[in-house]
Amino acid sequence: MSVLPAAVVFNPALPTLDTLRKIVAAAQKRAGLPETLWIPASFDNGGLPASVGNVLSKVSVVLVAGGDGLVRSVAEIIQGTDTPLGIIPMGTGNLLARNLGLPVVDRTKCVSIAFGKNHRQIDxxxxxxxxxxxxxxxxxxxxxxxxxxxxxxxxxxxxxxxxxxxxxxxxxxxxxxxxxxxxxxxxxxxxxxxxxxxxxxxxxxxxxxxxxxxxxxxxxxxxxxxxxxxxxxxxxxxxxxxxxxxxxxxxxxxxxxxxxxxxxxxxxxxxxxxxxxxxxxxxxxxxxxxxxxxxxxxxxxxxxxxxxxxxxxxxxx
CATH class of the missing domain: 2.60.200.40 (Tumour Suppressor Smad4)
Structure with a gap:
């Protein structure tokens, strides 16, 4: 059985993408996963490309690098599936991340958590x-x-x-x-x-x-x-x-x-x-x-x- 890669859905306007890519690459390697897929959000098309649903159905975990609005867009797609969501809080409020107890100021830890085994089902x-x-x-x-x-x-x-x-x-x-x-x-x-x-x-x-x-x-x-x-x-x-x-x-x-x-x-x-x-x-x-x-x-x-x-x-x- 093949190992599925992770995917990162990200806000392309983020200024620290190079650093984030390095953090994700290290975590992906430790987890023994194939090369991570990177999917830019397209804010001219409701937040995400139309084809993103098919991609996200074939990954081991979806990491969202952005704010609550982008998290919402991804959650709407993967709700009711077995694909877990990992949050890299890089928005203004990051309220879902805060209420989940994620370390919102430490992106390295958030990436590690996203590649980890602990999960929770939420409403x-x-x-x-x-x-x-x-x-x-x-x-x-x-x-x-x-x-x-x-x-x-x-x-x-x-x-x-x-x-x-x-x-x-x-x-x-x-x-x-x-x-x-x-x-x-x-x-x-x-x-x-x-x-x-x-x-x-x-x-x-x-x-x-x-x-x-x-x-x-x-x-x-x-x-x-x-x-x-x-x-x-x-x-x-x-x-x-x-x-x-x-x-x-x-x-x-x-x-x-x-x-x-x-x-x-x-x-x-x-x-x-x-x-x-x-x-x-x-x-x-x-x-x-x-x-x-x-x-x-x-x-x-x-x-x-x-x-x-x-x-x-x-x-x-």
Whole structure:
């Protein structure tokens, strides 16, 4: 039986590809695999070449060198297959890598993990977006309307390349200052519709953001559930309470005792949490939506449902 090679799907704009190729070549040699296939992402064609699916079905592991958006594109292709995904975090947020416990600042270790034997099956989510047309996408981190969608739409590729996650500061400040509250209808699983006003709605599997902000305390990558958080502060002071809770939650979440304190902490009225298997959100007015950090235009309605344990990812031991 022939040994299958690994493949690296990469963002061709990355400045350190020569170094990464050397790291991968060394790991490939140690693993006893044939020469690794290198597949550049084509951002004029939805992120990946049309033929990439056939290639990825014939490899031992797929390494993704890029950000959460590129990881999303590859996960959408290999979901439900036996092909595992290894992440080389080289994007702005790298949220899936962070929530998997990968050493995001050490690419050599991430490559070693990707060629290693430890893996984990995680959930994905399917989003049906209804706007001028209806499209369906799979994502691994989160989908959002409001603040995080404003962040994704307001931070250009060139700004993210130059400033990293600081490129999000200006769109965050603008979104908070405007504080647009919109009437929305929610259907959680099979429950009756609920209507109220909110600034931001986020549905996802990953609870921790960049800078160790804890957005969704109960989020687990493989529990068969999605998490939803609704932000509806009426005044600037409400945003202050939200940011304080996210920052404190991130610090407390690092230890068992801290998590116990977090469980006992009083609720903040401007933050609403829930867990579910599916949700339909209908907007009174069209809003921009983001999936895993990329803007997907304006929509009227979004339906998100969980896909339990359909993706195998390489993780630390």
């Amino acid at each position: 994905l989510a399917r989003a049906e977006l209804v706007g001028e047309e209806t499209t369906t996408h799979v994502f691994s981190v989160m989908a959002g309307i409001g603040l995080d969608a404003d962040m994704a739409a307001g931070a250009s590729i060139s700004k993210k390349k130059r400033f990293g996650w600081l490129a999000y500061v200006r769109p965050i400040v603008r979104s908070v200052a405007q504080n647009r509250q919109q009437e929305m209808s929610f259907i959680l699983d099979d429950q009756p519709p609920v209507i109220f006003k909110a600034h931001t709605v986020i549905v996802g599997n990953c609870g921790t953001l960049t800078a160790n902000l804890l957005l969704m305390p109960d989020a687990v990558l493989d529990d068969g559930l999605l998490n939803i958080v609704v932000l509806n502060p009426k005044y600037l002071s409400g945003w202050t309470h939200i940011w304080s809770r996210l920052a404190i939650g991130g610090a407390l979440n690092q230890t068992k005792a801290g998590r116990r304190i977090l469980d006992l902490a009083p609720e903040i009225k401007t933050l609403r949490y829930d867990q579910l298997r599916s949700v339909t959100i209908t907007l009174k007015e069209r809003q921009t939506v983001q999936l895993d950090g990329d803007s997907y235009g304006k929509i009227n309605r979004m339906t998100v449902s969980v896909l339990p344990k359909v993706l195998t990812v390489k993780v630390p031991s």
